[in-house]
Amino acid sequence: MTNILNEIQHIMHTDAIIIDNIPKQYCEDWRKNFIGKPLAVVQPSNVQQISQLVKICQKYPTPIVTQGGNTSLCGASIADNSQTQIVLNLQKMHKIHSINTINRSIYVEAGCTLKQVQQVAMQHDLLYPLSLPSEQYCTIGGNLSTNAGGVSVLKYGNTRQLCLNIEAVLADGSIYNSQQKQLYKNNMGYDIKQLLIGAEGTLGIITAACLRLYPLPKKYHALWLCVPEFDDVLTLFEILQLHFAHALSSFEVMNDLSILCVKNAFPELFNYDFLHILKNTHTWHILVEIEQHGVSIDIEAEIKACFKKNTCIFTYESYQPQQNSVLWNIRHHIPHAQKKQGGNIKHDISLDLQYMADFIATMPQNIYNIDANAKIIVFGHIGDGNLHYNVIASKEYTAYIQTCIYKHVKSKHGSIAAEHGIGQLKTKLLCESINANEYQAMQKIKHIFDPNNILNPNTIFNALL
Numbered sequence: 417m418t419n420i421l422n423e424i425q426h427i428m429h430t431d432a433i434i435i436d437n438i439p440k441q442y443c444e445d446w447r448k449n450f451i452g453k454p455l456a457v458v459q460p461s462n463v464q465q466i467s468q469l470v471k472i473c474q475k476y477p478t479p480i481v482t483q484g485g486n487t488s489l490c491g492a493s494i495a496d497n498s499q500t501q502i503v504l505n506l507q508k509m510h511k512i513h514s515i516n517t518i519n520r521s522i523y524v525e526a527g528c529t530l531k532q533v534q535q536v537a538m539q540h541d542l543l544y545p546l547s548l549p550s551e552q553y554c555t556i557g558g559n560l561s562t563n564a565g566g567v568s569v570l571k572y573g574n575t576r577q578l579c580l581n582i583e584a585v586l587a588d589g590s591i592y593n594s595q596q597k598q599l600y601k602n603n604m605g606y607d608i609k610q611l612l613i614g615a616e617g618t619l620g621i622i623t624a625a626c627l628r629l630y631p632l633p634k635k636y637h638a639l640w641l642c643v644p645e646f647d648d649v650l651t652l653f654e655i656l657q658l659h660f661a662h663a664l665s666s667f668e669v670m671n672d673l674s675i676l677c678v679k680n681a682f683p684e685l686f687n688y689d690f691l692h693i694l695k696n697t698h699t700w701h702i703l704v705e706i707e708q709h710g711v712s713i714d715i716e717a718e719i720k721a722c723f724k725k726n727t728c729i730f731t732y733e734s735y736q737p738q739q740n741s742v743l744w745n746i747r748h749h750i751p752h753a754q755k756k757q758g759g760n761i762k763h764d765i766s767l768d769l770q771y772m773a774d775f776i777a778t779m780p781q782n783i784y785n786i787d788a789n790a791k792i793i794v795f796g797h798i799g800d801g802n803l804h805y806n807v808i809a810s811k812e813y814t815a816y817i818q819t820c821i822y823k824h825v826k827s828k829h830g831s832i833a834a835e836h837g838i839g840q841l842k843t844k845l846l847c848e849s850i851n852a853n854e855y856q857a858m859q860k861i862k863h864i865f866d867p868n869n870i871l872n873p874n875t876i877f878n879a880l881l
């Protein structure tokens with residue numbers, strides 16, 4: 417046993433460190449694109465243990481790859497295969513410290529799953545609005561570190577907007593901000609938490625957080641609409657926003673191939689009579705969620721009144737967010753269906769909505785010019801200008817297709833990493849996509865926080881670039 421492992425064993429419970437036969441779940445990413453060989457996996461149970469661990473890793477210069485639920489889609493939470501990196505997995509830190517109903521906030525450990533926090537909030541008639549298809553597994557620390565988006569950003573914002581306070585262990589082992597501050601207003605100097613949010617574990621290890629809660633709506637209305645043209649999707653979005661204003665909480669789009677992909681992989685999700693209509697060919701499917709806080713509304717009548725041209729296929733109401741499960745299950749299963757299908761070239765892009773119609777109109781032909789047999793699966797949070805634009809094509813065309821898509825996105829000042837982050841997957845792309853000043857500013861921040869580069873050294877930056 418090496419010295420570093422001996423020292424770590426001194427500060428951890430015996431079952432909190434795995435050295436031999438490390439289970440795959442800690443070494444492989446969700447998409448199975450990255451397979452690592454860590455020196456050990458460590459699962460602390462409190463912030464002091466993490467602080468001590470970081471000090472030991474500084475002493476024996478040893479990188480730490482922080483891991484939550486390991487649902488990253490860009491290989492951000494996987495060690496490299498040098499067998500020199502420690503995976504720090506926070507899943508055992510899942511205490512709900514307190515829920516403050518008058519202040520509408522909850523203070524939780526970073527290893528709590530998103531689902532756990534949603535459920536505790538709901539037990540108190542409050543809403544933690546972040547919602548992702550991975551919510552059963554992903555953790556609050558992971559959500560914060562990726563500034564996760566999901567299906568309710570339209571109304572509630574990204575995770576950044578939902579966070580009031582963060583406790584973290586910094587690269588020298590010091591504990592930053594251990595008081596359970598739960599303030600909506602706090603302008604006492606620099607807001608360091610904003611740097612830690614979205615830093616993908618490269619600037620510190622988030623150990624706890626205070627999150628904003630909202631009043632729980634009385635009801636949710638889910639609507640499934642189909643329209644023939646993409647322009648109709650955007651028109652519908654504008655009209656619904658004007659009509660429902662802040663009650664509109666989700667506006668998701670899916671093309672017909674996304675639906676077909678789910679149907680092939682999970683036919684049981686379509687065993688409902690009313691879904692027969694999805695057998696007809698519609699180019700674009702839209703899933704909308706509208707919250708009802710006060711008096712009841714006749715949602716179908718209102719939709720028909722405000723957008724006569726479209727067919728409102730089905731509406732559903734429920735008492736919990738995204739629990740109109742027949743409809744939401746189809747949307748949430750697209751990534752799972754794509755995983756089953758395999759072989760996708762994935763793009764997580766965002767654009768100013770004014771450029772979206774042009775992107776949708778021009779991109780397919782550009783892709784067919786590269787591979788005439790390509791198939792394009794498009795879905796995403798169109799209300800936020802964020803699309804998952806995934807192409808099934810022959811492997812040899814991957815680089816050409818990616819270049820074609822990213823070139824267009826960059827020309828419109830869009831983002832090549834809208835919500836899943838950079839991880840190990842897009843380090844080169846990041847360097848090519850932002851200007852040198854921006855990149856250097858990020859490097860300087862990394863150097864101040866982590867001068868010895870021990871926190872997630874392969875994520876966001878690549879030492880070889």
Ligand SMILES: Cc1cc2nc3c(=O)[nH]c(=O)nc-3n(C[C@H](O)[C@H](O)[C@H](O)COP(=O)(O)OP(=O)(O)OC[C@H]3O[C@@H](n4cnc5c(N)ncnc54)[C@H](O)[C@@H]3O)c2cc1C
Nearest residue numbers: 484485486487488492554555557558559561565616617622
């Ligand atoms: C089916 C599926 C659907 C998804 N849909 C969405 C979606 O709609 N929107 C979206 O934004 N994402 C989505 N994701 C991506 C992923 O679920 C999110 O990025 C999630 O926030 C990651 O949480 P995690 O706990 O799994 O983090 P991990 O995957 O374990 O880690 C992600 C990153 O955060 C860092 N990290 C984790 N915990 C901490 C911590 N405590 N302190 C510091 N750094 C930490 C890791 O080092 C890594 O860089 C989806 C993933 C899947 C598998």
